Amino acid sequence: MASFDGVDYFDLDSLLSEEERAVRDTIREWVDNELLPIINDCYIERRFPKELVPQMAELGIFGSNMPEKYGCAGLNNVAYGLIMQELERGDSGIRSFASVQSSLVMYPILEFGSEEQRQRWLPSLARAETVGCYGLTEPDHGSDPGSLTTRAVRDGDDWVITGTKMWITSGSLADIAIVWAKTGELDDPGSIRGFIVETERDGFVAKDQKGKLSLLASDTSELSLQEVRVPSSNLLPGSSGLKSALMCLNQARYGIAWGAIGAAQACYGEALSYARNRTQFGRPIAGFQIQQIRLVEMLSEITKAQLLALQLGRLKDRGALRHTQVSLAKRNNVDMACEVAREARRLLGANGILIEYQSMRHMANLESVYTYEGTHDIHGLIVGEDITGISAVG
């Protein structure tokens, strides 16, 4: 039985199909029963709960919006979004794992891979027998990925790849990495291509990123590729230029726009329940104006974000989605979730700094979510360019 029944002030459930609700409820129940009981320990131990991955695969979470012929569930994008929402209600790290596996590893193989590559990898990735990661960002090339310096050089029938990738979710767990490298000159972002790199290949080293204060229940690693040799059949033949890499991010950002709502719902739910039960000055603190307004602000923002995400999903299912709309939604919804988490933490008073309450964990996680997959500011500039016609980054 689900112990969380969602935040739905405007009966948005009535805008969902029976299957969409069933998908959401299944993931919600799974998060309640399997993830929430262990997430605090994982967070404190700085450990990704990889024991949950086979269950997630069994449910069909990975690549759930991809075709059945590759072993996927063939859900629509709204259902996919609802899955991300529920996972992130548990923890942003778990949602990140699912986003990377689905949107950043399976998607590029589906979109830019050969039929042979799809057959080889997609069913295995859906079953999580293969775990993937995505290497685009580099230590000195974050918001400006077109300037990346990883090179792939042709040598006979092989490609030889050298470079360093940073902030790689699942990097140390992964069996394969989708690595983006320049096949031409360093000043030519059009020469960027995607490669499937098996992590067991010589010259490939993944190193855990130490010192994080966010996403503690997630594997974040640095990848080092020293003349890693892959056969030409590992090149994603349909990938072409930076645009291909950004198309993957667009898929992941779509899921983040939904996921952030889940984190915000968890914080709001916790704050509301705490406010009703915590007594000060002889009455529940929910009876004080300042906490009521705080809670109402949270609820208003969550409700608006829900409507935004739902329409985003309907547009995507209709094939009418523009990437600038994804940028606006990611930017708005993650910022909203950051605010809700912070306000919830404050409402919780001293208790709010403890791991046994969720809000500070979400608050810390969301700082990463705010920053990754295109920072808040970069998404602002993407929309800014779209509405003014002038690029702010040259």
Next chain:
Amino acid sequence: MKIIVCVKRVPDSESRVNAAADRKSIDTQGVKFVLNPYDEFAIEEALRLKEAAGDGSVTVMTLGGDDSKETLRSALAMGADEAVLLKGQTSIDGLGTAEKLAEGIRGREYDLILFGKQAIDDDNLQVPAMVAELLELPCATVVVELQVADGRATAKREVEGGHEVVEFALPGVVAAQKGLNEPRYASLKGIMMAKKKPLEEVDVGDAESRLELIEVTNPPERSAGEIVGEGPEAVPELVRKLREQAKVL
């Protein structure tokens, strides 16, 4: 192995349920309905028996209105093969409901009929045994372990302070208790497949009732707790109150 599982659509135990203004029913506004949790054990057991046998089918059946189709599809999403909706309303009188279910089951092939031991809405605990009686079948209720072999079933039942093991010839009726198994989650593929599986509708009419519903009321408001004192010195007073006022010691 052909198995029929009878299920019911009930309010989610997490939902707050209130008596309706007419005080003859519950106010369904904002109430979420789910597959009766005990029925999940019955479905899971049916799926496991079918999987172990290597062939057969699992049919889920319910008495209810169109909204019960969603409940049936939840069972199909878990893995049941087909569903039957007996269109008509259930009754507060378990026998009325049992009559309609028995009518729906008669003429079908089955080795076993499974139920959840009770529906969590009206808590009658009547229907499985009554269906068994109407179909002249053996019946084991509150079952926590079930083995089926060579046309016979062995069921371990929960009884006060212990267990009881019974054996009977199939076909028979089994009512599942929590602990019988760990129900699986409906997979996302299962949810997508559910709408493609057959869902037969049969008009059976509303169940009769020999009981007249007089009134539905909310439980009384819980009175506020009392803090007796703090620390070890409060213990004697607490024990006295538990003994004399609450009468729980």
